[in-house]
Amino acid sequence: MRHFHQFFTDRFSCLILIKTHMKQILLLAAALTSATLSFSQSQSIDFENISIAQDTFRDGRDSTLIFTSDDFEFPVLYDTSFNYWASGFAMSTMRDTSDGTFQNLYSAYVSDIGSENIYTTANLGSGDISFRKTTFSFEQWRLWNSLEIANTTYAYKSMLNGDAFAKKFGGASGNDPDYFFVRIYGTSISQVDSIDFYLADFRFEDNNEDYIIDDWTEVNLSALPVNATEISFKLFSSDTGAFGINTPLFFSLDNIEYSFVGGFNDVNRNEFEAHSDGTRIQLNDRSKATFSVYDVQGRLIHSFQDFSGSSFNIEPKNQLLIITRETAEGVSVKKLVH
Numbered sequence: 001m002r003h004f005h006q007f008f009t010d011r012f013s014c015l016i017l018i019k020t021h022m023k024q025i026l027l028l029a030a031a032l033t034s035a036t037l038s039f040s041q042s043q044s045i046d047f048e049n050i051s052i053a054q055d056t057f058r059d060g061r062d063s064t065l066i067f068t069s070d071d072f073e074f075p076v077l078y079d080t081s082f083n084y085w086a087s088g089f090a091m092s093t094m095r096d097t098s099d100g101t102f103q104n105l106y107s108a109y110v111s112d113i114g115s116e117n118i119y120t121t122a123n124l125g126s127g128d129i130s131f132r133k134t135t136f137s138f139e140q141w142r143l144w145n146s147l148e149i150a151n152t153t154y155a156y157k158s159m160l161n162g163d164a165f166a167k168k169f170g171g172a173s174g175n176d177p178d179y180f181f182v183r184i185y186g187t188s189i190s191q192v193d194s195i196d197f198y199l200a201d202f203r204f205e206d207n208n209e210d211y212i213i214d215d216w217t218e219v220n221l222s223a224l225p226v227n228a229t230e231i232s233f234k235l236f237s238s239d240t241g242a243f244g245i246n247t248p249l250f251f252s253l254d255n256i257e258y259s260f261v262g263g264f265n266d267v268n269r270n271e272f273e274a275h276s277d278g279t280r281i282q283l284n285d286r287s288k289a290t291f292s293v294y295d296v297q298g299r300l301i302h303s304f305q306d307f308s309g310s311s312f313n314i315e316p317k318n319q320l321l322i323i324t325r326e327t328a329e330g331v332s333v334k335k336l337v338h
Contacts, residue, residue: 042145045070045256047118050091054116057106059090067091067120072256074120087125092252093118100157108252109156111215119254121152122233130185130232143320144186144221144228145257151199151213155180155248159200159212166246167239170202170210177203178238180247185232186224188337193225199251216254225337227320272325276338280311281323294322314338 047069060078067074076088094107162168169178180200202210237247273284288308293301323334
């Protein structure tokens with residue numbers, strides 16, 4: 001029963017359906033000419049509202065199909081025919097960092113073993129899992145900030161020592177260039193980008209630099225597209241066989257943080273023509289003007305004085321920009337995704 005996906009052809013795609021009615025705490029208002037943008041305080045999905053006893057787990061065997069935290073829905077699939085957790089998100093307060101067997105699927109390998117915090121453990125038995133935003137609003141954009149991730153004890157011990165199904169990372173000599181990483185995809189209406197985070201990496205020339213993640217680690221999500229409507233997780237490993245990946249397909253997740261930018265209805269999107277071609281900001285009007293480029297926190301990124309060119313470059317990409325164009329006739333505002 002080690003790798004469920006090896007024995008069952010049915011694939012289960014887990015979706016966290018993101019509801020749009022989030023309570024916002026306004027923290028900052030940035031005035032750009034006639035436009036006012038509002039920025040919400042960072043909000044965290046921490047699962048602390050889930051009803052679960054200490055040192056236990058819930059994996060759907062109680063007929064639960066969806067766990068809800070902060071208006072996010074986390075599906076779970078428990079196969080009652082064969083009595084096993086097939087895929088999805090289990091809720092856990094387990095802190096067993098010793099038992100690396102198949103009987104301990106739900107424990108995160110982390111240092112806060114005395115903590116009562118609730119977290120979720122993801123089972124990618126279906127190959128990948130994802131959560132999606134169900135609606136798109138131009139008036140309120142979600143910015144994904146970060147999340148915390150950890151190995152499970154089962155996966156950690158498997159990579160550290162090897163077992164009946166998977167190899168010891170590094171091999172007998174310690175020189176095998178093994179790896180285990182999660183790819184986090186962000187999909188918006190216009191683009192897809194991804195972030196790779198290594199849960200274990202043995203590819204270094206110096207074996208002393210090889211590592212397996214052994215605590216909660218923050219992953220920065222700011223490189224994902226602004227207002228990504230779907231975020232997906234997929235695991236990759238150097239240890240594969242005839243049935244796919246041998247490394248246990250689990251990781252733990254907590255404190256998914258995001259914030260909102262609102263007030264876009266106060267910005268006229270068509271005050272002047274400009275667009276991003278993925279590399280540069282392209283301008284339709286080449287008459288001389290001063291352009292100021294702001295990020296969503298209201299910080300000035302760059303200013304172009306008396307500019308009359310056809311395009312300019314802005315780094316970093318994958319962000320929402322507010323651009324002002326100032327001439328003798330006045331100031332106009334444009335917002336776009338670069």
